Amino acid sequence: MLSEQSAATVRATLPAVGGAIGEITELFYSRLFDAHPDLLRDLFNRGNQAAGTQRQALAGSIAAFATYLVEHPDDRPDVMLGRIAHKHASLGVAPEQYDVVYEHLFAAIAEVLGDAVTPEVAAAWTDVYWLMANALIAIERRLYEESGSQGVGREWEVVGRVEDTSDVVVLELRPADGEPAPAHRAGQYVSVQVTLPDGARQIRQYSLAGAPGSEIRRIAVKRIHGGDGPDGEVSNHIHARVRVGDRLHLSAPYGDLVLDQDAGAPLLLASAGIGITPMIAMLEQLVASGHEAPVTVVHGDRSAAEHALRADHEAFAAKLPDVSVHFWYEQPEAGHPADRTGLVDLSGLDVPAGTRAYLCGPLPFMRAVRSQLIDKGVAPADIHYEVFGPDLWLAQG
Known part of the structure; x- marks a missing residue:
């Protein structure tokens, strides 16, 4: 002090x-x-x-x-x-x-x-x-x-690549040395280092989009369009240049947004945009463990076409015995409920007492959802979130 x-x-x-x-x-x-x-x-x-x-x-x-x-x-x-x-x-x-x-x-x-x-x-x-x-x-x-390690020194080989949406590519990676993959928890991320054409070795963090236990690591990389600023160097490099057979350097898994699975506690998993990735890992873990308590799945995106990992999102949720799924899309679409068009709004959702919430997405989204959950009686200590980019200290409370 x-x-x-x-x-x-x-x-x-x-x-x-x-x-x-x-x-x-x-x-x-x-x-x-x-x-x-x-x-x-x-x-x-x-x-x-x-x-x-x-x-x-x-x-x-x-x-x-x-x-x-x-x-x-x-x-x-x-x-x-x-x-x-x-x-x-x-x-x-x-x-x-x-x-x-x-x-x-x-x-x-x-x-x-x-x-x-x-x-x-x-x-x-x-x-x-x-x-x-x-x-x-x-x-x-x-x-x-x-x-048991420090930094991004270990090489991993790309063994799978899927163009999931127009701006999201999913990579599957396996340790290039043939040794076991380090253990991780649902919700954690790894640092990925790439060598850019000018020789710079830039590092970015990507959540692991898969439950613990597999030797294959899966990450979803969204191409960053700069708008008023520069395009994302690493994301655009991965989209344009990284293919099956290439090697990347990965760190051990880190991150404190991890699923604390109490069999009797209701859960709410809320994401927006590429923030869906840790939620996929959590849903897969819940399915694998036979979770029976209520689970509320919330996601916001620009459109169904831009909803990364949507098939996995729906498939894992459908395997849970007590689940409610709510997707909001900013762009109106035929057949999509009118009350789910626009930004995520929890006012009409039933949030069970004792719910533990996990959030990942842009900072304004998480602030809004956190505020709505508190208004519904969720204890602030039971709302957990992950912040990427330079906003670590801005998401207070």
Whole structure:
């Protein structure tokens, strides 16, 4: 926890630091990549950097962690720390990299805030940084010990490829060394590293779309169209170039959105877009385990044609003895119920008491569904969600 003196200093300087955090993080990344260009080439998401979303994420993490510390001096945000640690572990982040970040981040703070960074202010914000960093290092060390590996060093061979929708391709992968696949839990993801034409080795996370127990890993990759920003480098590379027989580097499975299967608890699995992938793994696991309690399946998409893994979604749900399935499509379609056209709306759904909910999809979707579930009496502690991209610290609560 923060010392009383540091807490008072952080509380007093939060407005100033928060007001300048965008400028601070922009300068930080500029300094970091000038000194360590390999980090941008091989670790950080170049698309997020180009769009500026990575800077927003770092700014959000610093401000959110500092705010939490001063508001809850005897506590720490373990859920959010755990989520970030799983992401870092899937990338192979090492303890010494926190020293590198500290060096360039605090140089940026000093340059932007100037004389306002007194020795007391520097010491207080150093406390904040190392409380966060050391907590993450400890969690990541435990995750590495549990998985028996670090980073994305293991090669996997593509043994199957299916064009599921116009923008989603499903890959099936098997360990290229012939050794057993590491165990995973329904809902987890892996980091996938590809070598791009310019030699950059970029890494992205993809949920495993299959229940535990198989030696084959299945991922669904949605092609990212940039719109106002750059197209997704890795997703477009996989769509255009990766074929059966090719090899990719994968990490061990990570992620804390995992199915906690209590035989008597009603479940709700809600997804939107490509967020469906962990839900497919959970449904398959429920079928394999003979789950008998009520299950509510909710999904939102632009259209039936863009609903990735729809056949699996319907087939696994149909094998459960007590299930209700609700699909919303934004584009009206012949034969589709009018009250299921548009965005996901749970107001007309019966949500049994004691329901445990699992959510995955765009952040606005998860915020809306979470709010609706709370209004229906679902306990906040029973609502679990996965956040991908640079929004890890923005999905609070």
